[in-house]
Amino acid sequence: MVFNSEMAMETEDRRPKVTMEEYKIKENPNDYGFSDETFDREKFKKNLQIIPVKRVDYELEFDIIGLTPAIANAFRRVMISEVPTMAIEKVHIYNNTSIIQDEVLAHRIGLIPLKADPRLFEYKLDEKDEEGNELDTLEYRLDIKCSWKNKDVKDPRNIDAMYKNHNVYTEHIKWVPRGKQGTLFNESQVGPCDDKILISKMRPGHELNLKLLAIKGIGKDHAKFSPVSLASYKLLPEIKLLKQITGKDAYTLQKCFSPGVIEIDKGGCAYVKDARYDNCSRNVYRHPEIAKFVELTRIRNHFVFNVESLGAYKPEDIFVEAVKILKKKCVELLKELDFDGK
Structure with a gap:
């Protein structure tokens, strides 16, 4: 042993x-x-x-x-x-009487992550065709109007009791199937990744009437297409x-690292529990008597x-797709070099 x-x-x-x-x-x-x-x-x-x-x-x-x-x-x-996702590219604004300018509203909506699996869609190649088709485009509608619910509410802070639809969330975005999309998907598969993303705040008289078109793209073109946060x-x-570090020095050492990196046993002796979560702060060098x-x-x-997905992919699938893309790049490079990679 x-x-x-x-x-x-x-x-x-x-x-x-x-x-x-x-x-x-x-x-x-x-x-x-x-x-x-x-x-x-x-x-x-x-x-x-x-x-x-x-x-x-x-x-x-x-x-x-x-x-x-x-x-x-x-x-x-x-x-x-370079791992593709679906994101809202075109926002047709038929009516916007909210306090948010059209350009800002369109930008906010474009950044909403969608669940739609981009592997099931094609890239939109014809830039002149703004509407797209069922193979490369998803269509959504956002039609909502704020109105009074109860004008007799005395507490002005109780806005939920006073107004109806005063907060516009992603749950108000409705998918409009095109062609055979209705038989291939349901709204839970292609809608926003989170129903409670706040888009806008409104007051009685404010209204939004929008048509949204989502296409397939990559983060190199725009950050909204990136699959990761x-x-x-x-x-x-x-x-x-x-050296064995005990007493006050042990507690000083523990504070120099992220929680969970250094622990102290029952005898008051410091030991390394899990070094992988050290954030490389080097705070220990502030204490020369310990640092040596x-x-x-x-x-x-x-x-x-560490990979955190926005919802279109499972995080492990993002890495797998990245490997496939990098492999494809290598194959293309070998073809350009006219070199037998075997």
């Missing part, structure tokens, strides 16, 4: 690392970085690991081990700007305590990804 433990520690120490000092990043003297490594496809396939960590609602956390920063960043950029990564943190016993490093080929 001792032999196995020592072997595990030796293997762990071989991982490529960078050290986080107070004012700079220090490279490992035995590690020459990615620029010194030649690419070996078989070695890459052997070392590559994708490990799901946490999935909550539309949020996904997963690890990718064995990548270079360039490829990790390519995945991030593709997830943000968050797609980020960081290097896996590693924290080592070089703490070693902060990052594993430079271990990436912690």
Whole structure:
């Protein structure tokens, strides 16, 4: 058992690392970085690991081990700007007597995320055809008017009792099926991702009468087509305590890191509970008497990804689509180079 433990520690120490000092990043003297490594496809396939960590609602956390920063960043950029979604592109305003200007209203509506699966639609290729067709366009209507509900309410703060339809939410947007769309989808599959997104506030006499047209697009063209509210990564943190830290110093150390990173046992001794959620603040260097016993490093080929979907895709599907898109780009590049990738 001792032999196995020592072997595990030796293997762990071989991982490529960078050290986080107070004012700079220090490279490992035995590690020459990615620029010194030649690419070996078989070695890459052997070392590559994708490990799901946490999935909550539309949020996904997963690890990718064995990548270079360039490829990790390519995945991030593709997830943000090249995985397509459906979004409202055209807003036909027939009547708008609210206090929001037409341009601002159209912009707000365009940013509403839609549930519609873009993989089931085509790109709209003919820019002159504003109306589109059932294969590339979804149509919605927003017809709502604010009116008095009870003029005798004495408390002016009780607006729910006074007015009807004084708040315009995304639940008021109604889908208008085109062609065979009504047999393929239902409103819950193509409507807004959240029914309670506030579009506008109105008062009696205010009215909205709009036709909305949604098309397929990518975040590179406009941020409203991006499928994520968050797609980020960081290097896996590693924290080592070089000496037993107890008493007041243990509590000081705990406050230097994010909650859950450093804990204190029943004997009052600090220990590293979960280093992966360290936010790299380096606050520990404010306390020289403690900092000299703490070693902060990052594993430079271990990436912690966080992806938060807006609702059109499951978060894991966003990553899969990004991989497909990046693969397609590589294939096209090889064709351009007239090179046999086998």
